Amino acid sequence: MKEISPEACLLHTPFEKKDAYSALAMPVYNNVAFEFDTAEAMEEAFCGRTTDHAYSRITNPTVQYFEKRVQVMTGAQGVTALNSGMAAIANTLINIAGQSANIVTSPHLFGNTYSFLNRTLAGFGVEVRFCDLTDLLAVRKAVDNKTCGIFLEIITNPQQEVADLPALAAIGEERGVPLIADTTIVPFTTFRAKDFGVHIEIVSSTKYISGGATSLGGLILDYGTFDWSRSPILESWAADFGTQNAFTARLRREIHRNMGAYMTPQAAYMQSLGLETLNIRFARHAAVCKELAGRLREVEGIVSVNHTGLEDNPYHAISKAQFGDYPGAMLTFDLATREACFSFMNRLQLIRRATNLFDNKTLAIHPASTIYGIFTEEQRQSMDVSQKTIRLSVGLETADDLLEDIRQALK
Numbered sequence: 001m002k003e004i005s006p007e008a009c010l011l012h013t014p015f016e017k018k019d020a021y022s023a024l025a026m027p028v029y030n031n032v033a034f035e036f037d038t039a040e041a042m043e044e045a046f047c048g049r050t051t052d053h054a055y056s057r058i059t060n061p062t063v064q065y066f067e068k069r070v071q072v073m074t075g076a077q078g079v080t081a082l083n084s085g086m087a088a089i090a091n092t093l094i095n096i097a098g099q100s101a102n103i104v105t106s107p108h109l110f111g112n113t114y115s116f117l118n119r120t121l122a123g124f125g126v127e128v129r130f131c132d133l134t135d136l137l138a139v140r141k142a143v144d145n146k147t148c149g150i151f152l153e154i155i156t157n158p159q160q161e162v163a164d165l166p167a168l169a170a171i172g173e174e175r176g177v178p179l180i181a182d183t184t185i186v187p188f189t190t191f192r193a194k195d196f197g198v199h200i201e202i203v204s205s206t207k208y209i210s211g212g213a214t215s216l217g218g219l220i221l222d223y224g225t226f227d228w229s230r231s232p233i234l235e236s237w238a239a240d241f242g243t244q245n246a247f248t249a250r251l252r253r254e255i256h257r258n259m260g261a262y263m264t265p266q267a268a269y270m271q272s273l274g275l276e277t278l279n280i281r282f283a284r285h286a287a288v289c290k291e292l293a294g295r296l297r298e299v300e301g302i303v304s305v306n307h308t309g310l311e312d313n314p315y316h317a318i319s320k321a322q323f324g325d326y327p328g329a330m331l332t333f334d335l336a337t338r339e340a341c342f343s344f345m346n347r348l349q350l351i352r353r354a355t356n357l358f359d360n361k362t363l364a365i366h367p368a369s370t371i372y373g374i375f376t377e378e379q380r381q382s383m384d385v386s387q388k389t390i391r392l393s394v395g396l397e398t399a400d401d402l403l404e405d406i407r408q409a410l411k
C-alpha cells in the first residue's frame, strides 16, 4: 500500500496485542492489577526489563493505546498521559527541577500554573524567574547555569501574547536549557511543536482532545531532541539511559510513578475517541472563532477585540508563522467597565457562563474575578489581567448564533 494519510494512520493504529474478542475499539481495561505466570516474569516486569503491565498506576493497556495514538500523530519519542493538564505540568517541572534550580517563565500564565510555580514549587526551593519572553535580551539575562527550563504557553491566556519559539529554543540550546511549551491552545494536529524547537510539549487534553469536555486529562510529549547530559538533575539518568532518553526515563520510572497521577482508563477511552475527530472539530472551532473576532469589532459596546488571527493584532505575524491562519478558538474582548462585564455575563442566553476551553458549547468567563480572583489587584496587573475583559471559548455553534446572543446581552 502507498503511504497512508495521518488521519488514516491515527484511525487504524494497531493494538499492541490482538484483542481476545477482536474488539474494534480498544476496550476499557478498568482493572487495577495484572497477573503473571511466574515469579521470574514478575521480577522482569517490576524491574523494568519487560513492558508487561503490572499495576494501572504505572501502565494500563487502554491508556497506553491512547499514548500510542498521540505518538502516531505527533512523532514524539515518549508520550505520557496524566489525569489533568495540571498533573502534566507538575510532573514535567518536578522531573527537571530541584532545590536551588530556577525556571525562566513569563508572568502571563494560566492561573493555576502561576500558583504552582510561584507558591508550590517555590516552597521546595525552586526559584521562578518571571521575565518578558518576547524580549530575548531579558531572557538571555534571566538564564544562568542553574536554569533547568524555559517554560511558556504558546498563546498566553487571556493576554494572547506570542513569543518567538525558535529564538527561545536557540537560547536554550546554547545554554543547555530545554524549551518546555504548554500548547493547549492550538492542538498538535495544527501546531507541530518539534519543528519550532520545543523539546517538551505539555497539553491539557481536557480541552480539544477530550471531544467536548468529556473528561480531564493531560499529556507530556518528549521529542527526544534535548541532550539531557546538560541538565544537572538528569545528568545521571542520561548516563544510564542515553542523552535523549533521560527525561522520559526518569519521568516514567520515578516521578510519574511516585506522584500517582496517571490517566484513568475511562478517560483514555473517551480521549482516544476524541482524537479521531480532533482535526475536523478544531477546524470548525477555529474558523467560527476567527469569523466572530472580526465581526465583534463592529458591535456597539465592545471597546476592543483580542485574537491573534486578526490582521492588526500586534502578534499577528508571529502567530501566523507559528500557528497558521487559525490560531485557536479563544478570543477576548474588553467592555467599558467591570460592571458592564458582569451585566453582560448575567444577560447571556445561549453562551454558557463557565470556565474550561474548547467545549463544543461556547463558554464565557470574566477571568479577573474567577481564575484570577484570589490574586491581589497588583498581582493581576503584573499579569495583565484586566477587570474589563471577557474571555470566550468558541464552540461549534455558528458565528450568527453567537453574535445575536452577544448583541442582546450588551443592550
Ligand SMILES: *Cc1c(COP(=O)(O)O)cnc(C)c1O
Pocket (backbone or CB within 6 Å): 084, 085, 086, 087, 110, 113, 153, 157, 182, 184, 185, 204, 205, 206, 207, 216, 217, 218, 357
Ligand atoms: C486548562 C489549562 C491547563 C490546566 O489543565 P487541566 O486539564 O484543567 O488541569 C493548563 N494550561 C492551559 C493553557 C489550560 O488552558
